Amino acid sequence: MLGACSWRRPTSVADHEAVGGFAPSDAETVLKVGNSLNGRGWGDLCQDDPLAETWRTARATDGDPVVVVNGHGSPADTLLLASAPFEVLDGASVLASTVAADRIIVYASSEDENAVKTVSSAVDTYPDPAAPMEVVTGPKEYRAAEPTMAIEAIEGNHRLEARLRPPGPERVGLDGRPTLVHTPRTLAHLAVGLREGIDEQTRVMTVRGDVDSVATVELSETQTLSELVETVGVDGSFKAACVGGRFGGITRDLDVEIGVEALNNANLGTDGIVDVLSDARCLVEFVGQRASFAAEENCGRCVPCREGTSQLASLLRNVYDSEFDARAIAELERVMATSSICVFGERAGRPARTAIEAFPSEFEAHAEGRCPAGTCLEPLEA
Numbered sequence: 001m002l003g004a005c006s007w008r009r010p011t012s013v014a015d016h017e018a019v020g021g022f023a024p025s026d027a028e029t030v031l032k033v034g035n036s037l038n039g040r041g042w043g044d045l046c047q048d049d050p051l052a053e054t055w056r057t058a059r060a061t062d063g064d065p066v067v068v069v070n071g072h073g074s075p076a077d078t079l080l081l082a083s084a085p086f087e088v089l090d091g092a093s094v095l096a097s098t099v100a101a102d103r104i105i106v107y108a109s110s111e112d113e114n115a116v117k118t119v120s121s122a123v124d125t126y127p128d129p130a131a132p133m134e135v136v137t138g139p140k141e142y143r144a145a146e147p148t149m150a151i152e153a154i155e156g157n158h159r160l161e162a163r164l165r166p167p168g169p170e171r172v173g174l175d176g177r178p179t180l181v182h183t184p185r186t187l188a189h190l191a192v193g194l195r196e197g198i199d200e201q202t203r204v205m206t207v208r209g210d211v212d213s214v215a216t217v218e219l220s221e222t223q224t225l226s227e228l229v230e231t232v233g234v235d236g237s238f239k240a241a242c243v244g245g246r247f248g249g250i251t252r253d254l255d256v257e258i259g260v261e262a263l264n265n266a267n268l269g270t271d272g273i274v275d276v277l278s279d280a281r282c283l284v285e286f287v288g289q290r291a292s293f294a295a296e297e298n299c300g301r302c303v304p305c306r307e308g309t310s311q312l313a314s315l316l317r318n319v320y321d322s323e324f325d326a327r328a329i330a331e332l333e334r335v336m337a338t339s340s341i342c343v344f345g346e347r348a349g350r351p352a353r354t355a356i357e358a359f360p361s362e363f364e365a366h367a368e369g370r371c372p373a374g375t376c377l378e379p380l381e382a
Helices: 013-018 027-035 052-060 075-083 085-099 113-125 147-154 184-196 225-230 260-265 283-297 303-321 326-339 343-347 350-358 360-367
Strands: 066-070 104-109 133-138 179-182 202-209 215-220 238-243 249-251 273-278
Touching: 013 085, 027 052, 027 085, 027 184, 052 085, 052 179, 066 085, 066 147, 066 184, 075 085, 075 104, 075 113, 075 184, 075 202, 075 215, 085 104, 085 113, 085 133, 085 179, 085 184, 104 113, 104 147, 113 133, 133 147, 147 179, 202 225, 215 225, 225 238, 225 273, 238 283, 238 350, 249 350, 283 303, 283 350, 283 360, 303 326, 303 343, 303 360, 326 343, 326 350, 350 360
Parallel strands: 066 104, 066 179, 104 133, 202 273
Antiparallel strands: 202 215, 238 249, 238 273
């Protein structure tokens, strides 16, 4: 999927044609590949699930389908839009042909200016797309990447709220039409899979945090988090990793394969972002900041997320006042995970829960007035 990055001119039609790009595919072949591919990233309607069944649903639903390329928020998706836009647009075009869509929308954050500029140029020069293509930008807020909130942003709604499901966007989406929302990673996997076959599944992942240099790399799903982190090097002594993006899981153990099943079995996230944490990091402060972010950035529509994130941030601040209630945090996280209406609320409590499971002594030390990392002397801001 990253083969084009830095090796081909991003908007060169000739460079992309030279590797077999722009080739049409029949619907049955596309659906066959879709049976063996899972959606990538939390902004994908089919995250971690096979794609083809959702495509069949959209195709069979009344109304003209829409294909949305959700490039909002993920470093890997932004990289593909900026460096390999034709791979992404190829996937979108063959999907549009398969489901008989009459519109392809590339959606990205307004702050990703380089990616927006590059993919806009690629859209203007893309030869014979299966449906008209356009680029739409949305607000920079993290929640704007959630599939139904992405649809809200494209429709021009100023207040972004997650939509209740069912029905899902594949039945009732943009302007009431069946809508497929996939990330650039998903569509690039589709395009390259159609062109070159899928002998081995790979994952495109970004490693950041306490590292020598931030990088987005592609590895086989059978490789481990340890091999992933080794590609960048740790700035200091390794302590833990937050695996799965903003609301990923905290782990000490890097001997876990990066495939979906292995990550889920380890209570980690699959969003394709790994934050490396060195010994200089305070875990209580780290997860407290993520809980506070969730409390401030949630859409406010459902009670479990709106109230749960606020209560979680409060429970973590209480640790600094010698009140550490692990059971209350675990129960709150369970309620949020099982009753929120979108993945924002479902996952917002995961960093705190997994950090307590992996580092209980750090939380106990803070309740006793000590920060083992020596960096967290004052309570978190309210």
